[in-house]
Amino acid sequence: MIANPPPVEFLRVTDLHAFxxxxxxxxxxxxxxxxxxxxxxxxxxxSGRTTTLKAILGLVGKRTGSVMVNGRETVGMQPHKxxxxxxxxxxxxxxxxxxxxxxENLTLLPxxxxxxxxxxxxxxxxxxxxxxxxxxxxxxxxxxxxxxxMARILRVGARLLLLDEITEGLAPVIVQALGRAVRTLKxxxxxxxxxxxxxxxxxxLADRHYVVEHGRIVxxxxxDELERSMDKLQSYLGV
Amino acid sequence: MQxxxxxxxxxxxxxxxxxxxxxxxSIIFGLVNVVNFAHGAMYMTGAFFAWIGLSSLGIGYWPxxxxxxxxVGLLGVAxxxxxxxxxxxxxxxxxxxxxxxxxxxxxxxxHHQYGNSGNSFPVPEALQGGSNLGFxxxxxxxxxxxxxxxxxxFASWFVIERTKLGAYLRAGTENPKLLQAFGVNVxxxxxxxxxxxxALAGFAGVMAAPIYQVTPSMGSGLIIVVxxxxxxxxxxxxxxxxxxxxxxxxxxxxxxxxxxxxxxxxVFAIMAVVLLIRPAGLFGREK
Numbered sequence: 109m110i111a112n113p114p115p116v117e118f119l120r121v122t123d124l125h126a127f128x129x130x131x132x133x134x135x136x137x138x139x140x141x142x143x144x145x146x147x148x149x150x151x152x153x154x155s156g157r158t159t160t161l162k163a164i165l166g167l168v169g170k171r172t173g174s175v176m177v178n179g180r181e182t183v184g185m186q187p188h189k190x191x192x193x194x195x196x197x198x199x200x201x202x203x204x205x206x207x208x209x210x211x212e213n214l215t216l217l218p219x220x221x222x223x224x225x226x227x228x229x230x231x232x233x234x235x236x237x238x239x240x241x242x243x244x245x246x247x248x249x250x251x252x253x254x255x256x257x258m259a260r261i262l263r264v265g266a267r268l269l270l271l272d273e274i275t276e277g278l279a280p281v282i283v284q285a286l287g288r289a290v291r292t293l294k295x296x297x298x299x300x301x302x303x304x305x306x307x308x309x310x311x312x313l314a315d316r317h318y319v320v321e322h323g324r325i326v327x328x329x330x331x332d333e334l335e336r337s338m339d340k341l342q343s344y345l346g347v
Numbered sequence: 348m349q350x351x352x353x354x355x356x357x358x359x360x361x362x363x364x365x366x367x368x369x370x371x372x373s374i375i376f377g378l379v380n381v382v383n384f385a386h387g388a389m390y391m392t393g394a395f396f397a398w399i400g401l402s403s404l405g406i407g408y409w410p411x412x413x414x415x416x417x418x419v420g421l422l423g424v425a426x427x428x429x430x431x432x433x434x435x436x437x438x439x440x441x442x443x444x445x446x447x448x449x450x451x452x453x454x455x456x457x458h459h460q461y462g463n464s465g466n467s468f469p470v471p472e473a474l475q476g477g478s479n480l481g482f483x484x485x486x487x488x489x490x491x492x493x494x495x496x497x498x499x500x501f502a503s504w505f506v507i508e509r510t511k512l513g514a515y516l517r518a519g520t521e522n523p524k525l526l527q528a529f530g531v532n533v534x535x536x537x538x539x540x541x542x543x544x545x546a547l548a549g550f551a552g553v554m555a556a557p558i559y560q561v562t563p564s565m566g567s568g569l570i571i572v573v574x575x576x577x578x579x580x581x582x583x584x585x586x587x588x589x590x591x592x593x594x595x596x597x598x599x600x601x602x603x604x605x606x607x608x609x610x611x612x613x614v615f616a617i618m619a620v621v622l623l624i625r626p627a628g629l630f631g632r633e634k
Contacts, residue, residue, distance in 0.1 A: 165528050167524060167528055186527075186534070187524075187527045187528050188527045188528075188529075188530050188531055188532050188533065191527075191528060191529060191530040192530050197528050197529065199525065199528075203522065203525045205517065205518040205521050205522070206521060207517045207518075207520075207521060208514055208517055208518060212514045215511075216511075216514055216515070216518055216529070217529045217530065217531075218529070218530050218531060220530050261529075264529075264530070
């Protein structure tokens with residue numbers, strides 16, 4: 109048996125506060141993600157999970173505290189500089205540009221690291237996108253938009269993926285395909301932060317689950333603690 | 348017949364300037380979200396730079412066609428970097444007010460320095476004269492203005508709709524924050540876009556110098572019509588600006604032939620009707 113290498117921290121969020129204008133959304137988030145880990149942020153709607161991803165990227169009005177990405181402090185950096193540390197972002201509303209064709213959307217993003225997948229590899233992974241490559245972004249179905257939103261951040265060489273509600277509103281067969289995609293990414297050593305409403309989807313993929321309430325982390329469950337803690341978790345999520 | 352074609356030619360010339368100016372306004376409004384009231388002042392500055400270049404430095408029309416827009420573009424970059432960008436977080440009314448104030452300052456400076464009277468700029472030698480087409484006389488310089496304007500408009504459209512650079516511009520026009528979250532330096536794009544837009548205005552100014560008198564107020568008369576063109580075409584629509592600009596110039600010319608009294612109001616009448624029927628403009632997307 110070879111000993112596992114010690115975990116290397118890729119993302120560390122410490123006492124993160126975020127504001128939109130006058131409203132104070134995050135109240136001291138603390139969590140960490142090691143290289144190659146998949147973690148989820150679970151919580152009710154409005155608990156601050158989407159804002160956490162946006163705050164990591166510097167897309168909120170104001171943020172205080174610390175967000176270390178790959179050993180670099182990013183609070184105070186401009187959003188495009190933060191992303192260039194190797195982050196890929198898949199926003200909740202998918203963020204497909206309507207006036208660009210599918211292929212223009214796919215190839216738009218500048219590289220943020222080395223070793224990104226080629227367009228051919230991505231078309232092999234998501235064959236629908238190849239058929240629809242000339243279609244304007246506005247004409248793609250929800251599932252196609254979601255695949256495109258995933259595919260384009262795999263092309264740029266990002267090592268940390270922030271995925272916001274990627275299964276929302278999609279048919280079960282597409283959700284399964286996305287599950288396979290995330291599992292493949294984990295095997296390839298990507299670091300992933302998932303914001304998920306679909307707990308069944310998240311529970312099978314993640315190493316760790318953070319529970320978010322009122323803009324802070326209130327609890328943490330490791331993958332192997334899940335069975336035992338189901339009752340507690342359900343009370344948090346209110347299902 | 349001669350009179351009709353004559354007026355249509357004047358309309359086509361005016362339309363070429365409307366198209367060049369509203370194209371720049373549209374690109375700026377689309378990405379930077381600023382209604383650039385100073386666009387007319389930049390057009391005037393472009394014409395003045397050419398005139399000053401010729402009368403004081405001996406720089407002719409051809410070098411000016413490149414140098415003057417370049418200088419106006421750099422001026423735009425400086426204004427965007429030092430002042431305009433501080434207003435982006437505010438309502439875009441502030442951008443409009445700022446550029447309006449800037450217009451008054453720029454026009455005032457030229458008034459102070461060069462007075463109110465018109466300065467004429469000679470047509471370059473190679474483009475003097477004209478040809479008789481049988482049904483009308485076509486001055487060579489005017490043909491040149493129409494050709495170059497259409498070429499510049501088409502090239503801009505091609506770059507925006509068919510190239511990677513244009514894809515960035517379109518994506519940034521849709522959602523600048525998201526584009527920046529993908530690692531694109533959007534603030535730099537905004538600076539360069541503002542610079543390019545006003546450089547187009549400066550270019551139009553140099554083109555206009557041999558046709559109209561070069562005066563400090565030459566931009567303020569034109570810009571009102573250009574804003575009407577942009578509203579009719581649809582704020583932020585590239586193709587809309589070009590087609591509407593040239594089309595409305597022709598409509599104006601036709602009106603001048605049919606009912607001269609209405610020639611200067613016809614554009615505004617069309618604007619009122621379009622606003623009532625299709626508030627987003629003929630080519631604009633409803634939000």
